[in-house]
Every structure is written in C-alpha cells, then in structure tokens.
Amino acid sequence: MNKLYHYWFSPFSRAIRVALAEKAIEFELVLEMPWTRRRDFLALNPAGTVPVLLCEDEVKLCGSYAIQEYLQDTQTTESLLGDTPAERAETRRLIEWFDVKFYTEVTDILIIEKVMKRFLKLGVPEAANIRCAGINIKQHLKYIEYLAERRNWLAGDRFSYADIAAASHLSCIDYLGDVPWEDFQGAKDWYARIKSRPSFQPLLKDLIAGLPPVSHYKNLDF
C-alpha cells in the first residue's frame, strides 16, 4: 500500500491527499509532526518536511512539487495540470501563487500564530500578525473571484491542481474560522463546488485533538 506522511495543517499534504483521491490512487495516511524531527523520518526526507509519499514500488517522493509532477509523469488518468504545455504553465503559475504567495502572506502566519504557538507552548499569538494575514487573505479571495468569474475553474475550463492548491490552503484557514466568506460570494461559490467533490470529503472529516474546527468547516452549506 502507498503511504503518505502528512500533517493536518500542512496545506501541501492536503493538496496531495486530494490529488491522489482524484486519481483514485489508494494510500494510507501516516501522521508526522515535522517539528519533532524524528530520526527515521529524517532518513526518509532529510528536509524534514511533509508530504512524503512512499510508493508500493518503493519509489520515494519528497515534497508536493515532486509528487504532483510524478503523478503527471506516470499516470494515464486525466491530467490535473492540463493537456497542453501552455495550459500546464497556467496551472503551475497558480500553484506557485498559492504555494508561495498565499502561503507566505496567509497560511504560514495563521498556522504559526494560532496552531504552532499553542501546541508548542510558544506564547500568545501576535495580534498584529493575525491582522496582517486577515488583510492579505482578502486580496487573495478577490483574485479567486476574478478568476472564477472568467473561467469555469481557476486555471481554465477544467478542474486542476490550481484549484486543489488554493482549496488546500483555504481549508487550513477555514478550519480555524478565518476565511471571510460572507464578503466574497464568488470565491464562496467556487469553494462550495470543491467541497462537494468526493476527493475533498476526507479533509472535511479532519478533527485535530484539542483544536476542533469551527462549526461550518464541514458543511457543504456554509
């Protein structure tokens, strides 16, 4: 059986969970807390980060970039990146948007302040940082609306890894109740479509001990 080392609040792990489900690839989840720097895990991935996918055929894939492109390289199922080089370039531009820009400006800040500080007892959250992420997320929701008004899905006509990346980051933040959906109806409608996909259901069932999700997190009608 394929094994996916993941952490609940790693948006990169979430994206791979969805991508594997979209491709109907079975896998077993292994919870890894990267900050413990477990020796056996560092032997698997010296970067010490999740996701890591250990495939049945013993190929080891470290990081969402290597995993998502390996799926593109080896899978005959419908591509999650696009059919032409130009389509794939657009999908990859948006993956970078969410995995770098959104991550730096929103996800990473809120996860550090609201999750890591709590679990690792690193003191109280910094209100200024949380406020800053709250301002940033609005720009991103506006951009999602802009794209969703012009296209069926974020990168074009078809559901793609760009939607998966965006939704994975947003689902981490939504778990904490920090997405101002009410002001961004277009983004909300797009996210509702993602939430209703079978591949996304396992994420909506995530329940982290000591930190339950906000009540609307798993509702399709939120």
Add this chain to the structure above:
Amino acid sequence: MNKLYHYWFSPFSRAIRVALAEKAIEFELVLEMPWTRRRDFLALNPAGTVPVLLCEDEVKLCGSYAIQEYLQDTQTTESLLGDTPAERAETRRLIEWFDVKFYTEVTDILIIEKVMKRFLKLGVPEAANIRCAGINIKQHLKYIEYLAERRNWLAGDRFSYADIAAASHLSCIDYLGDVPWEDFQGAKDWYARIKSRPSFQPLLKDLIAGLPPVSHYKNLDF
C-alpha cells in the same frame, strides 16, 4: 526575441538565465525591480514577481516553476530534470530544497538585510539575522558536500536543474562574499565546475551599480 524579466538578486531569475543558456535558447534580459510594482509589469504577472518569460510565440510564463517545466514540456534538447520519472522526482526534490529551504533559511535573509535595506533605505542590517543565515548556510554546504561525494552532480550522474538551483542561490550570496568556501572544499570543487560552464558566465559578469561584488566572485580560481 524571447524576453526575460529578471532582477539581479533573484535566485529564481538567475536559474532561468542559466537554464535557457544550457538549452541554447536566445533571450533578451529586461531588468525589473519588483518592489516598484510597475503597472505594466503587474499586467504581465499579477504576482509581481520575477522571472517572467515572454516567448517569441507570445506564450507568457510566470515564475521559475512554470518556466522550467515548460522547457521540459516543449524542448527536445537534453532534459535538465532527468530521463526517468524517478530521476525527475529526485531533481525536483532538490529544486524544492534550494528554492524553499535554502531560500528561506539563507538567501532571503541575506538579500533583505544586505541588499534591500540598503537600496530601499530601510535602516541598518540586523546582525542577529545575518548571523543566523551564516549558521544555516553551513548546513546546506555540508549537504552539498554529502551529495557531491556520492554523485557526479547533485541529483545524479548528470548536470541538472538541481545544480542550477543550488548554484543560483549560492551565486547571490557569493556576490556578497558570504559563502564560507574555505571550510567546505567538496562544495567549492562542485561550484568551481559550475562556474566554468559557459551557461554560467553571464552571471559572473553581473555588476550592480552601488554594490560591486567581492573580488573572488567572478574568478574561476577562488
């Protein structure tokens, strides 16, 4: 003619300059200072970041991820990522290592403290941050040595985009004189091999007004 929007101290732009040269693709360099948030440039790439490659055939590629994979998708020259899916996964693991881990722990810190603060008049560099990056870089040089002792190039037998990514980050730092080469002979030997490649020569001729490189920056014997 292809146009590459770049900035001198963007390691991601540097990597694409080298990759295009390795593939003998001609291009014209356009200097873009991303922090000015120039309107015409934001229309090209709403993320406001470099590199952006405007191809002769009008395809627009934003970000090093989209560009490097587009080259893989469209070029018939020798692959910079590897020949098999497993080889490419290893190259991509290392690209992520340098573009995320090295960038966060070293490049970004030193560029902000030593370059951006100076050019944008944002006050004096924070000594504690520079010290921290100086400790981090040693771990990365050790890892480069570890790989270079076991393989011909970082990702395997062949020169790849993993070498390009690593050398692009290091060349930014080396320009500032902050790579402790003397303590890492194996890493130095590997970098000397990169420096002698024709594709790398244009980078060694970079000369930023008001901030000349350290004297050994362009020497093959350093």
